[in-house]
Amino acid sequence: MNITSQQYDSVVAICRLLFINKMKDYGSAWRILRLPSLTDQIYIKAQRIRSLQENEVRKVDEDETGEFIGIINYSIMASIQLELGVVDQPDLNVEDATQLYDAKVKLTKDLMEDKNHDYGEAWREMRVSSLTDLILQKLLRVKQIEDNKGKTLVSEGIDANYQDMINYAVFALILMKKF
Numbered sequence: 001m002n003i004t005s006q007q008y009d010s011v012v013a014i015c016r017l018l019f020i021n022k023m024k025d026y027g028s029a030w031r032i033l034r035l036p037s038l039t040d041q042i043y044i045k046a047q048r049i050r051s052l053q054e055n056e057v058r059k060v061d062e063d064e065t066g067e068f069i070g071i072i073n074y075s076i077m078a079s080i081q082l083e084l085g086v087v088d089q090p091d092l093n094v095e096d097a098t099q100l101y102d103a104k105v106k107l108t109k110d111l112m113e114d115k116n117h118d119y120g121e122a123w124r125e126m127r128v129s130s131l132t133d134l135i136l137q138k139l140l141r142v143k144q145i146e147d148n149k150g151k152t153l154v155s156e157g158i159d160a161n162y163q164d165m166i167n168y169a170v171f172a173l174i175l176m177k178k179f
Helices: 002-026 035-054 065-084 094-119 128-147 158-175
Strands: none
Touching: 002 065, 002 094, 002 158, 035 065, 035 128, 065 094, 065 158, 094 158, 128 158
């Protein structure tokens, strides 16, 4: 489990650095995005990953790494939006946004460690393509919950689905031996 924790931290460190650098370039312009817009951004990235995995010919010479990083960062942004709500104008500086980012990562990593304990690191035997499919499934669930105005009868909420997507994307990057 210690190796998983270290690998997880290595993946998140790369994602966090990109988040911070984009905050420095663009500010918190993402704070105006409504949840369905963030969900759609994640969906586009997951669909691109699936296309890259299925297509024999790539017209752009990139692998899935950047898209998985995007899924992680957009899911964290969505979790922040769930907590703070959407604004009309960017309202976070780099330091405040990074603190919120770190808090969401901590909650999500804690969830991963609890589930990893119970599941015995079964994800290590999975294919990256299966993790991609699970992310897409979670996205379709989130879209349905959003269409239902956030109401669920027996299911976990949107935030838990974003956390699962983050963890699946981290696992995929670990399995791809990118970190």
